[in-house]
Amino acid sequence: MLQDVSIVQQIGVAVLAVATVVWAVGLVRMMRRDRYEGPFDAEAWGQAPSLRALPAQQGPPRNETVELTADERAAFAGLVRQFGEGRN
Template sequence: MPQHVSLLMWFGVAVPAALIVACMISLVRFRRAVRFGTARRAPAPRLSALPPQPGSGGPHREFVELTPAERDAFAGLMRQLNDGH
């Protein structure tokens, strides 16, 4: 230990360094616990208050037949959009 450095100065360096190492170790352990805790979490229970939903997956799809003029107009619109206008 150098002569011109007091014991109080050494503690001023050693204590914060030890605290930083202890905090890093604690944070690593905490992150591992949270990561493993979320992996083990059970799926949320289904709420029985909600009525059962139909299994169709959405509303009924509609289909409209376009006339040749409408198809040409739509094709022209698509060309304009693809050209960046």
């Protein structure tokens, strides 16, 4: 069976197999190193690095409102009725 496969293909399979093993070993080592008591472990959560590139969150986002004209409200009500008819 191996005589039907070229040497380049055999080397390719070997390289992919080695890369897979190296990746799996690295993943296991990383998971074991970063393991802590649980997802809500306060001590580990406090030590987690912050994302400095993101702006500080002050709280939930503010609601934005836009006043609609009477024509816009009527058009929106018509769309709601039109889409509601398809559900019956």
